[in-house]
Amino acid sequence: MNNLLPIGILSNYQIYHDIGKPLCKTYDENGNYHFYDHAKISAEKYLKDTKDKLISLLILNDMNIHTFKASEIEKMIKEIPELTISLLITGLAEIHANADMFGGLDSIGFKIKYKQINQRGKQILKLLNGGL
16 A cells, blocks of 8 residues: 555546547557557646646556566566556556456456456565565
8 A cells, every 4th residue: 555646646547547549549441449559648648738747657657557578567666666556456447447348257358357467466566575
């Protein structure tokens, strides 16, 4: 809990973390849509609109918990240790909030995403508790 950012900061980050998605929505040849670089574009949009560097940094790093390999997590903790737990908690909340998109809590899609978050969470806790 000592490494978790205050609720006001987390709330703003969680509400606005996808603010740039409408700016980067594209369609592929099959008509499927994608949001390439949405974390970067969202962080830039939020910073431009609010000048809030901390929340912009959280938004910029929002996808790390979902996409980083184990080796990249250690680098993230060294660079932004005070943000890592907040990113982890938000990532866990995101996969639960979007569970229906993955086919529900019992779906293979959700279980894969949960397993990734769970593994990264264990790694983060170990590293923050003296494993660096």
